[in-house]
Amino acid sequence: MKAIAQDSYGTVDRLELRDVERPVPKDNEVLVQVHAAGVDPSILHLMTGKPYIARLALGPRKPKNPVRGWDLSGVIETVGAKVTRFEPGQEVFGSGDGSLAQYACAKADKLAPKPDNLTFEQAAALPVSGVTAYQALSGKARPEPGQKILVIGASGGVGSYAVQLAVAQKAEVTAVCGPAGADFVRALGATHVIDYTTGEITDSKQLFDIILDTAGNRPLSLLRRALAPKGVLVMVGGEGGGDWVGGMGRQLGGYVLSPCLGQTLSSVIARVRHEDLLALKELAENGTITPAIDRTYPLDEAVTAIKHLETGHPRGKIVVTV
Known part of the structure; x- marks a missing residue:
């Protein structure tokens, strides 16, 4: 099958479209024929292997799985022996390791039925960014009517969903x-x-009741000056910082300071889960959120898509069609 792959960590020039073996699902996985795949900053972390602490999971010297990508939507081809939730032929969306390919394996608990009113392209733009925004605003930070919410990085993938979710709560x-x-x-x-x-x-x-920071390039001291005395700061992902721990250093600083303050300084490193995907499916079907797609590219131009993510400022998500 065709896939976007790399043999060693590095810049986007390490990526190439090539033939690789079709993956075989484990007992708790399904094999998805990919129709579309989302492109977001997590792919840059996969590509570069930075921050270095991430290599504990990705592979210390080279990627465990050379195929890039997480977000996907498509049709189930086969199911593993222990999978009862899905069946072949079912349209799904979610997260699978190596989604920039014609086929990808995904754990059953990281998938959900595709929203009926979304195209495959729209559905592929939803999982990682949508789940991140949803988890960020359904934990310690829960927007209420009339509250003042600041979304930093609002035009990006996570930010565009966060704005919609907060507006839906009349914030x-x-x-x-x-x-x-x-x-x-x-x-x-x-x-x-x-x-x-x-x-x-x-x-x-x-002063804001909730600040959601997806950019990662402002110090805690500055964010706190814009936060209400009892406000909640949510830092998303591991953006910013150095090569070793990235933005996690700033997040750890927030956790240390928070118990000493009236303000709550928290962070979210999202995990795609079946139950959250079901919540997003409902929100998409009732019109609360609509995926915003900046551009779509065919699979053979996926490297160009990643370059656009790296050098541009996409409004919403970039999607690769397969």
């Missing part, structure tokens, strides 16, 4: 993005927009 959302994303985030429901190229989140002296 007042301020979105932080570049100038090209302003109209986009307003269309998602943001009331106010901060252009990070000309202003900072502390300029207006506005």
Whole structure:
């Protein structure tokens, strides 16, 4: 089968479209014929093997699985011996290791039936980013009507879902993005927009009940100045920081400080789960969230898609069609 693969960690130039063996599902997995795959920053971590601490799971010297990608949507080809939740021919979406390929294996507990009202491309844009936003705003941070919510990185994959989820709870959302994303985030429901190229989140002296930071490039001290005395900060993922621990160092600092403060400094490293995918399926089908797709690329241009992610500022998600 055709797949986007790499033999060693490094830049996007290490990636290539080539023939690899079709994977065989384990007892708790299914084999999915991939129709579309999402492209998000997690692929850059897979590609570079950074932060280095991630290699404990990815492979210390080279990738355990050379095929890149997580997000997918498609049709189940075969099911493992212990899988009872799904059957061949069923349309699904979720997370599977090596989704930038014609076929990928996925654990049954990381899949759900595809939302009826979404295309395969839209469904592939939903799993990792959608679950991340959902978990970030359903844990310690739960938007309530009238609360003031700041979403940093609002025009990206996670941010675009977070804006929609907060607006659905009738919160007042301020979105932080570049100038090209302003109209986009307003269309998602943001009331106010901060252009990070000309202003900072502390300029207006506005204090926020919840700050969701998906960018990872602001120090805790700055974020805390924009946070209400009893507010909740949620740091998403491991962006920013150095090569060894990335943004996890800042997150650990938040956990150390939080018990000493009235503010809650928390973080989310999302795990795609069947029950959360079912929640997203319902939210998509009732119109609460709609996947925003920046561009789609065919599989043979997936390397170009990853370069666009690396050098551009996508509005929503990038999707590869297979």
